[in-house]
Amino acid sequence: AVVEESLGVKPGDILVVKVYSGASGVERTLKVKVVGVMRSFLKGFVGAFRLNLVVVPLDWLQGSIDAGPFVNTVLITVKDKAQVQPLYLALKETYRDAQVYTQQSLLDTVTKVFTALNAVFSVISGAALTAAVITTFAVMSITVRERLREFGLLKAMGISSREILLSVVVEVALIAAVAGVAGVVTGFLGANVVKDVLLRMGINFDVPIAFRPHYAALGMAASLAVALIGAVSPMYKVARLRPLEVMQLWR
Template structure:
């Protein structure tokens, strides 16, 4: 039998048992769709989070101290070092509160407000001392509007003690790190001079952002080592290390998804194995006749294998399409639930190819027992029984 005859017989057999094949194909569709949806969302989430971190931390190095004790004049010295593009002094207060709500206050020079590439939702950037922009989710939580004054209670200053910083809200911005996956930054951004004046810390900061002119890992490591020695009581962070830690955390979440996908593939494999075995048992007489007419074991096995592959290929194609639609649906639901993250749905041809190969391989492996049983069928014994 040539390939054309095998294909014709396979299609005829699929049609005659279409209910069973459709039900088995649905299991394949489910597994592939689940794989595509989860992996697409994970990839999009990774891209979105890394992009957000690059916006919040658009720097190669960051020096941070828990207390406001770094002389601001140091930044001008660092700016004169070779391969340094620019240096931004800042104050970051992560232990502040507004009406009992924990907040993170960031103070930077006015000319660097665009440094963090904040996504403005409403209003405008601060133009005068005592003004600030607030994360949109925080403003809703505080039940306040633009133009209102918020009173930030801080617990960190060079003299110690508690200070109250009044800030007039001039605008709101969005951040996907706000309130998602355990992040509760509730950010407030104001001018550096405002915090220094209200906290009586003129001339001091507790964070320095350093951007290099080019990607030079050797110089980056040397500069990080020098800064660690110069500021022994401060922490020096490399953006690449932060991104690597985030990527590892997302990989752990993806590992959980992979376990779910594997379990669904196991169930699909069992379904395919059951269908293939029932197919063989119902068609023992047909197999015996084919062999009696001269068909070889390999030809009969190929006939059943083609049926499995057609079913698996159709299920995989439909599963890929539904998986992409599922990713868009999940994104739509997140947007309408006001979840502070917009996951981009990025088409991944390699993922679709891998999914197709995995589905086909799963079906082939699951059908091995039934295919082996075909080889053991002897035409004379079958015909004698019949």
């Protein structure tokens, strides 16, 4: 048998395994010789939980518990795709208690799963973007409130609302650009750190993490768009400012 390292045995040891078979759960005690030890792929990922796997040949196990020959999976390959559906229907009709799948049905199932995951992640992303817009709006509103006298004095000096708005837009764009770059760098480095941590924990997660410039550009564009959307209302307030109103608000 090949066993998981969490059982604390080594090749050559004799392991006693209890197997429960049948509808009534009859207990059988089997002795197996350890020929190999495999690393736990869940080590460090779910705490102290272990699978305690013991892998033995299927025919030997069936003979040891008098279960008889049993097959749980049959793979059928056809040369003509047109025969897939008729064969599927024939198998369903012949083996009513069996679960029959075609390649297309499995692909459809996987597609549905990923579609559901995309929907969940879209909702999470939408909530995050909404929170970012609200936060930007709040920060810009506070900033405008604190700089009312400055904007009023600029208007009193003859600077047009358009020029003031342009300066605010440039300021928001610069902040958003810096935040976007910081987010891209943090995300890329953070992904590599998480990967290294998982590998050090013994989890086989050696997935290459590549830097994609178009995704980075998309993230920075989203950062700029969120910042500008959140700043629309405060900027509109700046555009309507009058020097006299500023002095009244500042009292």
